[in-house]
Amino acid sequence: MSTLVAAAPGVYVREASAEVIKSARTPQFIIPTIVLPPAFYALFALGMGNGNIEMATHTLATFGVFAVMGPALFGFGANVAGERESGQLELKRISPMPAGAHIAAKLVATIVFSVIAFAIIYGLAVFAGVRLSPGQWAMVTSVHVIAVLPFALIGLGFGYRLGQKGAIAIANVVFLAMAVMGGLWMPVAVLPEVIQTIAWALPSYHLGELALMAVGQSDAANLWLHAGPLALITLAAAIFAWTGQGRHAA
Amino acid sequence: MPPTTSPIVARLEEVAKSYSGQSVLKGFDFALEAGSVVALLGPNGAGKSTVAGLITGRLAADAGAVNLFDRDPRDPESRARMGVMLQAAGLPEALTVAEAIDLHAGYFKRRLKTRDVLEQAGLSALAKRRCDKLSGGEQRRVHFALAIAGAPDFLVLDEPTTGFDPDSRRAMWRLVRDKADAGVAVLLATHHMDEADALADRIVVIADGRIIADGPPAAIKAKVAGSTIRIRTTLSPAHLQMLPGASKVDQRGADTAILTTNARATLEALFGADPALTDFEVASASLEDALADIIANTVKEAA
Numbered sequence: 001m002s003t004l005v006a007a008a009p010g011v012y013v014r015e016a017s018a019e020v021i022k023s024a025r026t027p028q029f030i031i032p033t034i035v036l037p038p039a040f041y042a043l044f045a046l047g048m049g050n051g052n053i054e055m056a057t058h059t060l061a062t063f064g065v066f067a068v069m070g071p072a073l074f075g076f077g078a079n080v081a082g083e084r085e086s087g088q089l090e091l092k093r094i095s096p097m098p099a100g101a102h103i104a105a106k107l108v109a110t111i112v113f114s115v116i117a118f119a120i121i122y123g124l125a126v127f128a129g130v131r132l133s134p135g136q137w138a139m140v141t142s143v144h145v146i147a148v149l150p151f152a153l154i155g156l157g158f159g160y161r162l163g164q165k166g167a168i169a170i171a172n173v174v175f176l177a178m179a180v181m182g183g184l185w186m187p188v189a190v191l192p193e194v195i196q197t198i199a200w201a202l203p204s205y206h207l208g209e210l211a212l213m214a215v216g217q218s219d220a221a222n223l224w225l226h227a228g229p230l231a232l233i234t235l236a237a238a239i240f241a242w243t244g245q246g247r248h249a250a
Numbered sequence: 251m252p253p254t255t256s257p258i259v260a261r262l263e264e265v266a267k268s269y270s271g272q273s274v275l276k277g278f279d280f281a282l283e284a285g286s287v288v289a290l291l292g293p294n295g296a297g298k299s300t301v302a303g304l305i306t307g308r309l310a311a312d313a314g315a316v317n318l319f320d321r322d323p324r325d326p327e328s329r330a331r332m333g334v335m336l337q338a339a340g341l342p343e344a345l346t347v348a349e350a351i352d353l354h355a356g357y358f359k360r361r362l363k364t365r366d367v368l369e370q371a372g373l374s375a376l377a378k379r380r381c382d383k384l385s386g387g388e389q390r391r392v393h394f395a396l397a398i399a400g401a402p403d404f405l406v407l408d409e410p411t412t413g414f415d416p417d418s419r420r421a422m423w424r425l426v427r428d429k430a431d432a433g434v435a436v437l438l439a440t441h442h443m444d445e446a447d448a449l450a451d452r453i454v455v456i457a458d459g460r461i462i463a464d465g466p467p468a469a470i471k472a473k474v475a476g477s478t479i480r481i482r483t484t485l486s487p488a489h490l491q492m493l494p495g496a497s498k499v500d501q502r503g504a505d506t507a508i509l510t511t512n513a514r515a516t517l518e519a520l521f522g523a524d525p526a527l528t529d530f531e532v533a534s535a536s537l538e539d540a541l542a543d544i545i546a547n548t549v550k551e552a553a
Contacts, residue, residue: 004330005357007359090336091339
């Protein structure tokens, strides 16, 4: 037990709560990540769906993935880039803070805000008449929480490599491209063939399909057809993030 | 008191460091003793920040040994005894001053109370202000607060007052002085001579990656001629350079400064050469003059 370095669990908790407080006080973060996805869901799925329960269920699954992408891409991409650029990360690195506390805190904050965003969507869905079994709710929630990981890693990889402005620009592009081409707004089947091919390389597509399986709108026999590529993409994203880490040492 | 096994806080032995083939430090030796305030002084690019970076563990040496409290500078145990004020550092914009200090202090077991840090950094009135609503000088005070929050035995301050007005500089100097008086060792990297003169009890002058002078401020000043004579004259610099005792002539417009080893002889000759001369001022050489002279001489020797 060190006499000088603070105990790690306490540092992890304080770092995570500071991260949640910072995000909660930043409207530029809250509005696009927490307000927008549920608003889109209300507009497209409910407002224009005219009481079509099947469509509301379908979009519940895919918009849940969409809701996770914002906090993960912006929280990790833009925020890490900003903290790195301004020297805040450097100061933490040369303090006795445990090395993992900073990333763990960001992960906690991302999960917190993702859960808030998709919980609002769940609430709207129930309000619109969507009914799922407890098992289905548990499965779709699991898929949406797992979705944090690949997007957080992609965001982190950009955050380590780009300045804040660049990271925000890239996060926006990735955010929209993943949503549209991954079939989160409308099914991939209605998109041009070339995009259907690209979709296979996108975590958003596979997560959307897995979420649809969870709510019983896609054949669960295809589980590994999507879980496999998703695992590979997540691994690639982890390598992308890990190799970006040393880039700020200069 | 923390367990101190050696009176040496930080030590660099035979250290070499280069960036993309460009050698910055070569065979560099340096030791900083507990309780001392050492200023690293030198022009930009001389290697000051590299020395500070090695001691704080931000940079790794290519060769040689770097020790902080007898350990690797990356060891959390040695880091926990050090407080650092980086040259360029932002703050968590959405946190208040008190929250930012509390978060950082929490990394250290031997931390100060947030209230005490605020008081010691002169920030009590700004405790509830968000960090993105602070002026540049106030932000710098928060950086100082973060540096002292863990009750360190050693403070590393990299250009702590760059961009300050004279009043805030003196206020920052007082804060540093208070810590030094309490026995905290300080490494101050600066290119302001007056800052080194005001704070340090030892000045280490670095140029081209090596130490060219090392001693108390008075000794550094004594390394050059005793006084500066300031006059307004029509005499040419070439003529002034020939005066007895004159070692250096610096002309800025109508104002001329003559660095001399013998003020009396220089003045007598001056009155003889320029009967119109009435206004003159004699002062002991400033540290700035001393430094410029040392660097110029070293460069001459090297050439």
